[in-house]
Amino acid sequence: MDSLVKGWFSEITDLWPGQCFSLKVNKVIHEEKSEFQNIKLVETDTYGRVLILDDVIQCTERDEFGYQELISMIPICAHPNPERVLIVGGGDGGVAREVVKHPAVKEVYQVEIDGRVVDLSKKYLPFMACGFDSPKLNLTIGDGFEFMKNHKEQFDVIITDSSDPVGPAVSLFQESYFQLMKNALRPGGIVCSQGSSFWIDVKHVKETIDACGQHFKNVSYACAVVPSYPCGNIGFVIGCLDENIDLSNPVHKFTNEEVDKLNFRYYTTKVHQAAFVLPRYAEKALDLS
Structure with a gap:
């Protein structure tokens, strides 16, 4: 049709x-x-x-901030010292916009394969693409796989803002991709990937969590409400090299005044914690109970 x-x-x-x-x-x-x-x-x-x-x-334009803020702030605020962050994908600039806000983040590297998405977002989506203007950001148009192969043990946090698991993006949900991210992390590093919705395909979400778990002993899943996504829900698969970190309890906690100063419209410490609370059926299906 x-x-x-x-x-x-x-x-x-x-x-x-x-x-x-x-x-x-x-x-x-x-x-x-x-x-x-x-x-x-x-x-x-x-x-x-x-x-x-x-x-x-x-x-x-109406609801993008729900996704951008959570996929960015959950891993960054859970990390005790997130100085160096890598973004894979995210050509619209929304994740970059959020990542550069965090006061602990000093350097942000982004790899986007399709330069046209970046160009068109700068022209037509400036409310998101403003993330590209930060002096913290280093943008590369190219293959994220190759970039990580050439940058081992260099990042504290890696965020994968990918499209859905179809075509070339399928590889971003597989075990080999999580291994690649693990190798690009510094000790104690955290990864966060777009993890689909348990309302759409809970089996696929479980497979992604399991793929992450092959390389990260500390794995969890969080979700956000975003009305324009299928079923109004989107999830994130988070993996951490430090088994002792509670991913649902942020190290960096913002006051309401700080939240407003940073122009967060969705993210708060309470929202961070609540994002990990799942319906019972999802807990059981994802083996996260």
Whole structure:
């Protein structure tokens, strides 16, 4: 089916069969096929500007901060000294925007394979792409796998902001990828990857957790509410080299005044802790009880 019919974009994919999320589109801002994927930016009636890759919503102006803040702050605030951070993916700039905010972070390296996503985000999504403007950030357009192979034991935190597990992105959910991240970490390092939703495919989430667990003895799963994602929920798989760190209890705790100063709209210490509280069926299915 055509994803844009009679002024509505509908996210129809085999990744979540039998359902779709639709947005009323006021206008198509830009559309092209890059070397890697189909890129579409639209202006919607209620969700503002939306980035769509291969007909799957990546972020919307209305609710993107829920995802960006949690995938960034959960691993950074759980680490006692997160000075050097690597972002794999995240070409819209949203994760970079959040990571550079943390006062303990001194250097941020980002590797995004599709430079066109970066260029178009800078032009059409400046509220996210402002992350690229930070003097802390070093951006590389290239392959994250190769980058990590050449940068062993260099990072305190690695964040993987990937698309869904289809096509080339499938490799970002496998055991070999978690091994690659482990090798790029300093002692005590933490990784955090987009981990899909247990409402969509709890078996896939369990497989990703297990893949992480082959290289990290301290593994957990957290989730955020993001209305424009399938079922309104997105998860994160977190692994830590230090068995003694409680990932659900942040080392860095912000006061309400600090939260407002840092312009967090979703993340707080309480939200961090609550993100690890799962429905009983998910606890049992993911073997996290």
